[in-house]
Amino acid sequence: MKLSLGKQLSLGFALIIFITVAVISIIANLLIKNEFEKYVEKQQQAFSAQLAAGLSAQYDEDSGEWDVDYIHGMGMYALSDGYILKVYDSQNEVVWDAENHDMEHCHQMMQEIEERMNRLSGDEGQFVTHSYDILSGEKIIGRADITYYTPYYFNENAFRFVDSLNIILLVTGIICIINAICMGVIFAKKISKPIIKVTDIADEISKGDYSVRTDSRTSTVELRELSQAINNMAEKIERQEGLRKQLTSDVAHELRTPLTNISTQVEMIVDGLFEPTKERLNGIYDEVNRLSSLVSELEKLQLIENTKLNKTEVDLLELAKSTASVFEAEFNKNNLQCTVLGEKTLLFADEGKLRQVITNLISNAIKYSQSGGTIEISVKSYGENAVLSVKDHGIGISEEDKELIFERFYRTDKSRSRKSGGVGIGLAIVNAIVKAHGGKIEVESTEGMGSDFIVTLPKNDAQN
Numbered sequence: 439m440k441l442s443l444g445k446q447l448s449l450g451f452a453l454i455i456f457i458t459v460a461v462i463s464i465i466a467n468l469l470i471k472n473e474f475e476k477y478v479e480k481q482q483q484a485f486s487a488q489l490a491a492g493l494s495a496q497y498d499e500d501s502g503e504w505d506v507d508y509i510h511g512m513g514m515y516a517l518s519d520g521y522i523l524k525v526y527d528s529q530n531e532v533v534w535d536a537e538n539h540d541m542e543h544c545h546q547m548m549q550e551i552e553e554r555m556n557r558l559s560g561d562e563g564q565f566v567t568h569s570y571d572i573l574s575g576e577k578i579i580g581r582a583d584i585t586y587y588t589p590y591y592f593n594e595n596a597f598r599f600v601d602s603l604n605i606i607l608l609v610t611g612i613i614c615i616i617n618a619i620c621m622g623v624i625f626a627k628k629i630s631k632p633i634i635k636v637t638d639i640a641d642e643i644s645k646g647d648y649s650v651r652t653d654s655r656t657s658t659v660e661l662r663e664l665s666q667a668i669n670n671m672a673e674k675i676e677r678q679e680g681l682r683k684q685l686t687s688d689v690a691h692e693l694r695t696p697l698t699n700i701s702t703q704v705e706m707i708v709d710g711l712f713e714p715t716k717e718r719l720n721g722i723y724d725e726v727n728r729l730s731s732l733v734s735e736l737e738k739l740q741l742i743e744n745t746k747l748n749k750t751e752v753d754l755l756e757l758a759k760s761t762a763s764v765f766e767a768e769f770n771k772n773n774l775q776c777t778v779l780g781e782k783t784l785l786f787a788d789e790g791k792l793r794q795v796i797t798n799l800i801s802n803a804i805k806y807s808q809s810g811g812t813i814e815i816s817v818k819s820y821g822e823n824a825v826l827s828v829k830d831h832g833i834g835i836s837e838e839d840k841e842l843i844f845e846r847f848y849r850t851d852k853s854r855s856r857k858s859g860g861v862g863i864g865l866a867i868v869n870a871i872v873k874a875h876g877g878k879i880e881v882e883s884t885e886g887m888g889s890d891f892i893v894t895l896p897k898n899d900a901q902n
């Protein structure tokens with residue numbers, strides 16, 4: 439059964455209140471049963487004993503007569519309270535009998551009490567006669583038989599008290615449940631309003647409008663986080679969408695320039711307008727190389743995103759040294775000094791892919807350094823992590839670009855990068871590999887001063 443948040447909250451509140459009130463009622467009733475009933479029972483025993491004791495004063499020893507009028511008064515008073523009195527003298531002759539006196543009243547009273555008690559506690563009790571000796575000093579002057587409902591009964595007042603208590607509990611329960619439903623509706627509105635808003639926004643996003651944002655003005659932390667998450671998602675999709683569009687235009691542009699160059703030159707050579715000199719053919723060869731490097735970079739990225747890591751134990755310092763050594767000719771050509779320092783750091787990782795990370799970072803450091811500069815590579819072990827840093831003293835990266843350079847096809851300065859031969863995929867590859875290893879990459883950089891790319895990778899329990 440599908441229920442709205444509002445209905446679920448209202449029902450939930452109502453159920454909690456209902457259970458609470460029911461538990462309070464049961465406890466209250468149990469207390470009444472145990473304590474109040476015991477109290478009433480004792481009161482009744484005390485009353486009947488007192489009634490019997492009071493009768494001795496109604497006997498005149500000298501004349502041997504009973505004050506029947508007074509006994510009649512006592513008997514009628516007791517009858518109105520549920521006690522049926524019968525008084526005998528020492529010869530067992532009846533002095534006064536409530537039933538003889540007013541049979542109808544007696545039976546009516548017994549019936550009322552029985553009905554009342556049956557209604558309250560079921561068929562538990564019955565009328566029992568209790569006999570008391572009437573004493574004058576030590577001498578037995580008669581006997582009083584007092585019949586009343588045993589073990590206890592509620593007179594009109596006690597019954598009304600118990601009844602009122604139950605009604606109070608019932609009314610309180612009903613008021614609480616109505617209150618719970620109202621509170622549920624109010625709470626639900628408060629909670630569901632921002633959720634409905636977020637749903638609408640998510641709907642808009644799914645329809646392709648990535649510019650929409652929700653305002654996260656709600657006091658509920660989780661809802662505020664949900665709104666922010668949706669906003670972040672929309673922002674990311676918007677940026678990705680921008681990059682996707684840029685990617686298409688970039689790829690087209692990247693392809694068009696070398697293709698135009700190649701086709702123009704080849705056409706001229708075919709038409710006999712140009713001599714196929716070595717320089718011309720080298721120029722064409724360079725353009726073809728650019729094209730194939732673009733394609734192979736794209737392939738690499740696609741491969742990293744779609745293949746599993748082949749992890750073995752790798753010494754990151756050794757790997758950094760051997761990768762840097764491959765660039766020796768490049769360092770010399772660009773008049774750069776490169777140092778690799780640090781400690782032996784073992785980790786479980788895909789060696790080939792880590793080599794790719796170091797290669798890309800060194801190749802960037804070379805590309806964006808000026809002649810005569812230095813590149814410092816260091817490897818360190820920090821607790822559970824291995825940390826690699828590739829630092830150059832080149833052109834640096836601006837604050838706003840730092841966030842974006844790891845996106846594919848992002849280049850801080852297109853003309854500069856194109857001249858430097860980059861296609862804007864190198865760092866996207868690095869980022870994808872580091873993330874696949876469960877690590878992170880950060881960049882510290884100041885424009886004009888240089889950049890430091892810091893890769894943190896979990897060692898994954900490699901024995902160091």
Ligand code: ADP
Nearest residue numbers: 802806834843849850855860861862863864865
């Ligand atoms: P590219 O192939 O263009 O170098 P990358 O993905 O490797 O692509 O880098 C993205 C952009 O980040 C580059 O275009 C460059 O502007 C900037 N960048 C990368 N590394 C450095 C660095 N060491 N110093 C300065 N800028 C850098």
